[in-house]
Amino acid sequence: MKRFVILMLLILMAGTAGAEETIKLKDVVVTATRADEEIEKISSNVTVITQEKIGKSTAITVQDLLRNEEGLIIRDLYGTGTQSTVDMRGFGRGLNTTVLIDGKKVNNIDLSGVDWNLIPLENVERIEIVRGGGSVLYGDNAIAGVINIITKKGRKRKPEVEFDARLESYSGNREYFTIRGATEHLSYFLLLKHRETDGYRDNSEFDADDVNANVAVSITDNVYLDINAGYHEDHQGLPGGLTESEVDDDRRQTTEPLNGVDYDQYFYGANLVVSTGWGEIEAGYTFNSRELDDKLAGDFGGGSLFSSDTKRDTDTDDIKLKLTARPHLYGYKNILVTGFDYSRSDVDNKNVFDFSGISTTLTEIKKREAGIYIENELFLSDRLIFTAGYRYTEAKYKDRVTTDFSSGKGSQTFNENAVKAGLAYNYTDGAKLFASYSRGFRLPTTDELFAFDGTIVRLKAERADTYEAGIVHPFRKNFRTRLTVYYMDVRDELFLNPFVEFFGENENIDKTKHQGAEIGFSAEVLDFISFYGNYTYTEAEFKSDPYKGNTLPLIPKHSFNLGADISLNDSILLVLKANWIGKRFLENDVENNKEKLPSYLTADMKCSYKYKMITAYIGVNNIFNKEYSEYGAFGASSGNIKFYPAPERNFYGGIRISL
DSSP states (O other): OOHHHHHHHHHHHHHHHHHOOOOOOOOOOTTTTTEEGGGHHHHHHEEEEHHHHHHHOOOOSHHHHHHSSSSSEESSSSSSSSEEEEEESSSSSSSEEEEETTTTEEEETTOOOBGGSOOOOGGGGEEEESSSSSSSHHHHHSSSSEEEEEEOOOSSSOOOOEEEEETTTTOOOOOOEEEEEEOOEEEEEEEEEEEEOOOOOOTTEEEEEEEEEEEEEEESSSSEEEEEEEEEEEEEEOOOBBBBHHHHHHHTTSTTOOEEEEEEEEEEEEEEEEEEEEEEEEEEEEEEEEEEEEEEEESTTTEEEEEEEEEEEEEEEEEEEEEEEOEETTTTEEEEEEEEEEEEEEEEEEEEESSSSEOOOOOOOEEEEEEEEEEEEEESSSSSSEEEEEEEEEEEEEEEEOOHHHHHEEEEEEEEEEEEEEEEEEESSEEEEEEEEEEEEEEOOOHHOOTSSSSSSOOEEEEEEEEEEEEEEEEEEETTEEEEEEEEEEEEEEEEEESSTTTTTEEEEEEEEEEEEEEEEEEEEEEEEEEEOOOOOOOOOSSSTTTOOOOOOOSSSSSEEEEEEESSSSSSEEEEEEOOOOOOOOTTTTTOSSSSOOOEEEEEEEEEEEEEEEEEEEEETTTTOOOOEEEEEEEEETOOOEEEEOOOOSEEEEEEEEE
16 A cells, blocks of 8 residues: 555656646536635635536435545445435445535435435536545534535526426436526526436336525625525335345345335525625525334244334424634735524434234434634745634434333433644645645434434544545646545444344443545547546455455455547547445444455446537447446345446437426
8 A cells, every 4th residue: 555655746746847738627516615715726626527527427316426536435335316324434334425415405304314316416416525524614424525415506697597308217207497597686597307217127226306595695796595495205115135046036126025115305595695805604504304104014934023113203403603704914815704603403213013913102302512713824925824723513313102011211412522733735736735634523414323222322522533545636737647645544333244143232441443545637638528437445444443454345456447538520429437346344334254345347428419508419338238336235134245346238318308
């Protein structure tokens, strides 16, 4: 690992001497500092997926889009995007990355993490990805990094209307309609979308509807109000896993034909910004309601059948207050961001379990989290920027449980601190060297904190010290490279020990380490051809007993992506992409004594033709018909190994009309 990192640093830094032409970055992001800032001023590995990249992509969902970025590993259980996780820097459950929509956190307080179905790709204007500790600005979940999904707004005075209809393999279809526009003081955007598919496997059907709307009003030249709302409902089949022999017999079958889940959720919110001569004051409020109805049936072996029906209602209120100031300190430019975040979540959960008799468990969970933060960027010169910040967070959990035989309640409080310090040096236009240190945390989810019978499990918050350094360098015109290396010393990592109790038990592992390298490049070889790619090296290991020296499950040591955009003329665009994921241990295989999930290479292609206001496109995923599984699990109690087969070669095609 060390030799590899040193070699790559020497190669990239050697290029600075021979660079003939450089380019200046123009991207401005808000995620890394919670204020507008140019990418080369930020002491982190930051990438932006622009609207142009989204339009060229072969992606159907936001998760598909994120597959192409270094440091991100996507696990899609059923190939429809409905049950998937996005992992950054070797945390296999996808719970250590904060995901935002327009700066508002959408991580759920339970183990479901982020409901990616709530984020239609057609509503996305751009995505900002900030790797590295982000707990100072965003608190819980941001140990590994932050993904901010920025939605579309009205932009032109003349209304823009777009309609898209596509057909997909497995009896799938998707339609959406958008309209957006703007006047002198008002902008608007509306999305209507429907998607349905039978899915690659039996009982993997998906049927969803979405409505998203945004209205922004310039009340005065200095006062701006943004209002948004959305509604989402879907039904998902849950085909479950298959044993190796079942996969060999028929990889598209299911042994759980009755399992499924229904979601019904809506949100609304408003954000007010007041600009002054010295900065901005921002106040925001968001409400989110999420209803889940989960039906499962199966057996524990030996013909012992069970069924479970879970209904869960979660209501969350988020309030934020933020002050951004741009003072000068002894002649030096500063950007100071400070604020207060408050979140209130109430969960009502009812589970009816039938196993040799019916039992009912009612659970009421309350979580209250408040945090204050301050971060300052000090411009020591036009090219050297020093950043430092601090956050204090307090979170309180309470639960009340009622079963057929007893009732009880419990509570736990967490008080956590986060810090960050970083330097960025722009040694030439469009280039930077950076280094940073951060200390962050992840709080337990409600599913980790409360045991199967509802009693509270005493857990600590997960904490991490992260050290990272990197370089971004343009060797020649339109050829850019970037490299980041990092080391994370993690204490009390939250972990499900599969060998404790029947269903496993959540614990804190004393010490783990996560380290690696993220490398990326983009190049415009000719006026009509551009190439891009990246490679990620990840090590994630237990540093304490009982699994000291073992690799954490589900983490591939190597992965890479390659892509090319070829403009055959002004009307025809051909997009080619390849994704390779290395071997990784099964979920729950903490002893590392089971055969690893095999590595796999997939390739996708999309061709589009544009004539005036009409764009026709056709695409194929998994061109070479690779049979593989992105996810697999070892059942410690049953001894079974289950695989979740991914789709084979599949096709799609559609027409988009833009007026």
